[in-house]
Amino acid sequence: MSSSYYVHGKDTIIWAGILAGLGKEPLPTHIGSNEYLTLEKKKLSTSRNWAVWVPDILNRYEPDSIRYFLTINAPESRDADFSWKEFIYSHNSELLGAYGNFVNRTLKFIQKSFDGFIPEKAIPSPIQNKVKLLYVEVGNCIKTACFKQGLEKVFELVRFSNKYSDEQQPWKQIYEDKDSCQQTLADCVYLVANLAHILTPFLPFSSTKVKEMLNTTETGWNSFLVESQQLSNVEPLFERIDLARIEEELERLNKQSV
DSSP: OOOOEEEEEGGGTTHHHHHHHTTOSSOOSEEEEEOOEEETTEEOBTTTTBSOOHHHHHTTSOHHHHHHHHHHTOOSSSOEEEOHHHHHHHIIIIIIIIIIHHHHHHHHHHHHHSTTBOOOOOOOHHHHHHHHHHHHHHHHHHHTTOHHHHHHHHHHHHHHHHHHHHHHOHHHHHHHOHHHHHHHHHHHHHHHHHHHHHTTTTOHHHHHHHHHHHTOOOOSSSOOOOOSOBOOSOOOSOOOOOTHHHHHHHHHHHHHOO
């Protein structure tokens, strides 16, 4: 059976009822209907220019930063607010500080300590099971248009991954137990690769960067192992946004509005 998705604001959800009354078939199988989004606690108004325009924000910020913030703060079940302060803090603490940092420190360590070659080790079942379950859970969230919940689940694994790396301390293992260090890094690469793959629908641009660094070409929606090979062009996924930009953006917004 085919699926169809209708995306509406909360005040137009009656559209399915109208279609049914008109005898239009087939009816949508899923309706995505969000609550309202405000801007700095005020109602959006294009006529007064109290708005954030897509071409404008894309000129100054990475698209994945925008996609992440709008998804993780989506008004799926209650009204939400777009705040420049929260946008920039979200980028620095979550995208850069949690996800980007885990990817960068893992791959940079391999580049520095193992000439860029990914250690070849069997990945423990508990870690593999966590990743396999995440594919199922996030897949279900995407199917039911619960994108915020899906992204939250991915970042639960991001936090687990950072905690795992901190507990294993590969920077100490490299001197005390090189075999254990290789195991830790192989596990972390497995997590990095699968996180990037699961994040592809949400953060396509940074996911592509990770896949290019790891030389992976997976396309199916399932967990996969990373072959032992040399990394390519390791570079940070995200750059820190200066907090001074918060006031700059608020000033810009107030100047443009009438």
